[in-house]
Amino acid sequence: MSARAEGEQAEVPLAAEGDNNYAIDVQGLSKSFGGHRVVHDLSMRVRRGQIYGFLGPNGSGKTTTIRMLCGLLTPDEGQGTCLGMDILTEGRRIRRHVGYMTQRFSLYADLSVRENLEFVARIYGVPDAATAAEEAIASLGLKGRERQLAGSLSGGWKQRLALGACILPRPQLLLLDEPTAGVDPKARREFWAQIHDLAAEGVTVLVSTHYMDEAERCHEIAYIAYGELLAQGSVEQVVADSALHMWRVTGPDPAALARELMAVPGFELVAPFGTSVHVGGRDREALERAIDGLSGRDDLVWRADSPSLEDVFIDLINRSKDKVR
Numbered sequence: 001m002s003a004r005a006e007g008e009q010a011e012v013p014l015a016a017e018g019d020n021n022y023a024i025d026v027q028g029l030s031k032s033f034g035g036h037r038v039v040h041d042l043s044m045r046v047r048r049g050q051i052y053g054f055l056g057p058n059g060s061g062k063t064t065t066i067r068m069l070c071g072l073l074t075p076d077e078g079q080g081t082c083l084g085m086d087i088l089t090e091g092r093r094i095r096r097h098v099g100y101m102t103q104r105f106s107l108y109a110d111l112s113v114r115e116n117l118e119f120v121a122r123i124y125g126v127p128d129a130a131t132a133a134e135e136a137i138a139s140l141g142l143k144g145r146e147r148q149l150a151g152s153l154s155g156g157w158k159q160r161l162a163l164g165a166c167i168l169p170r171p172q173l174l175l176l177d178e179p180t181a182g183v184d185p186k187a188r189r190e191f192w193a194q195i196h197d198l199a200a201e202g203v204t205v206l207v208s209t210h211y212m213d214e215a216e217r218c219h220e221i222a223y224i225a226y227g228e229l230l231a232q233g234s235v236e237q238v239v240a241d242s243a244l245h246m247w248r249v250t251g252p253d254p255a256a257l258a259r260e261l262m263a264v265p266g267f268e269l270v271a272p273f274g275t276s277v278h279v280g281g282r283d284r285e286a287l288e289r290a291i292d293g294l295s296g297r298d299d300l301v302w303r304a305d306s307p308s309l310e311d312v313f314i315d316l317i318n319r320s321k322d323k324v325r
């Protein structure tokens, strides 16, 4: 292959279709910073064309993992492929086919929407940058805003522009790191409609998020805490695997009731939810005993409930905290 200037689009063949059904296939990734283990023995597989949600508390290692997947960071241990290419040795090739949207808005605040998109198109060697930018403006619903300076856009429009810039070079895989943080529900919904359209066209999307409703829009999710992958699968699978039993109890003062129930042995999870309290745990018998013990309380009404994804994540983090201590 002849030498090319940095940024020039190269003819880089991807692994032939069918060679590998997984856009991401990594095993045993570990990474430490200054002796502090941030990612530990993490393995994951993401099928091509899937929307894969990456969830976990702040500082749990999501960004670090994303950076290892696209070869921006070398794992201390582990191996694997991204789009069929080796994450240890082919980082540059991988990044030519990946759109990476970081947490920080990384476009030029003092360039207009159109100028930003044209700039990105040129950097990636997209033929006819002006037309590509125009098409992106139309498909992202940015018409009417193309002359606006990127820095003056609202949060939702900035994210939409950042996504537009990411998909201009037509990547096979999108790595989106909390793309909708701080964005209002309507803009988030529109953003997700776009993500689903891209997935329908065959683009694989790995998206980190703290929003439960966004997790439910993914084909599969993974939950990571303290650098360890604690759960993986469809939302239904992850909820079923939790083996949690939940109850909803209503009483006169939900906040006071929640405090009272937290002290009752058998209730592993207790959280006020509007006018009621969500109570549960994995030991069904212990739970039923605890509820029986409160049978004298006529002011309480109990109703069996299904665990929410949030219940499952809180339970996972509680249990992994116990393991770390």
Ligand SMILES: Nc1ncnc2c1ncn2[C@@H]1O[C@H](COP(=O)(O)OP(=O)(O)OP(=O)(O)O)[C@@H](O)[C@H]1O
Pocket (backbone or CB within 6 Å): 033, 034, 038, 056, 057, 058, 059, 060, 061, 062, 063, 064, 065
């Ligand atoms: N380059 C680095 N040098 C030192 N420590 C780092 C570096 N990058 C990340 N860390 C630390 O690694 C841990 C995991 O960070 P990471 O950004 O991967 O978490 P995250 O799950 O993406 O968090 P958030 O949800 O807050 O974005 C944090 O404690 C962070 O401070």
